[in-house]
Amino acid sequence: MALERTFSMIKPDATRRNLTGAITKKFEEAGLTVIASKRVWMSRREAEGFYAVHKERPFFGELVESMTSGPTVVQVLQGENAIAKNREIMGATNPTQAAEGTIRKEFALSIGENSVHGSDAPETAAEEVAYWFSETEIVG
Numbered sequence: 001m002a003l004e005r006t007f008s009m010i011k012p013d014a015t016r017r018n019l020t021g022a023i024t025k026k027f028e029e030a031g032l033t034v035i036a037s038k039r040v041w042m043s044r045r046e047a048e049g050f051y052a053v054h055k056e057r058p059f060f061g062e063l064v065e066s067m068t069s070g071p072t073v074v075q076v077l078q079g080e081n082a083i084a085k086n087r088e089i090m091g092a093t094n095p096t097q098a099a100e101g102t103i104r105k106e107f108a109l110s111i112g113e114n115s116v117h118g119s120d121a122p123e124t125a126a127e128e129v130a131y132w133f134s135e136t137e138i139v140g
């Protein structure tokens, strides 16, 4: 399989606890390379746009609140099978269901404050990378 790119976000609950390095280490240990990275305190409009797919869900307000509550670190990860590999490293959405050794098992506080976001498919990965990065910011 060819090299693939995915979009990752270290959420405010994690940056607040100084977990940016520990989480990035998990990606690198799994063979994913950080080819773009920046710290962003997103606006309400940016959070609503990024999570638009969830706008009818009951937790949408809570999600936008928590994503705008502090800085995030947005990243592009590159590697073999990067999209699925990242989802595996992240663990299940609900940390009580996340496998041992995953980021969410080790670091997440709750289903809402679950430390990381990762794209779930090639189409969303391409859209999410483009939402946060210009091509010149990505050094693959």
Ligand code: DAT
Residues within 6 Å of the ligand: 054, 059, 062, 063, 092, 093, 111, 112, 113, 114, 116, 117, 118, 120
């Ligand atoms: P994932 O982040 O694993 O792709 P998702 O796309 O279903 O999960 O949901 C996006 C985010 O929304 C998730 O990371 C945290 C929040 N969320 C999902 N379900 C929730 C719930 N039942 N209560 C509160 N927040 C929730």
Ligand code: MG
Residues within 6 Å of the ligand: 118, 120
């Ligand atoms: Mg999702």
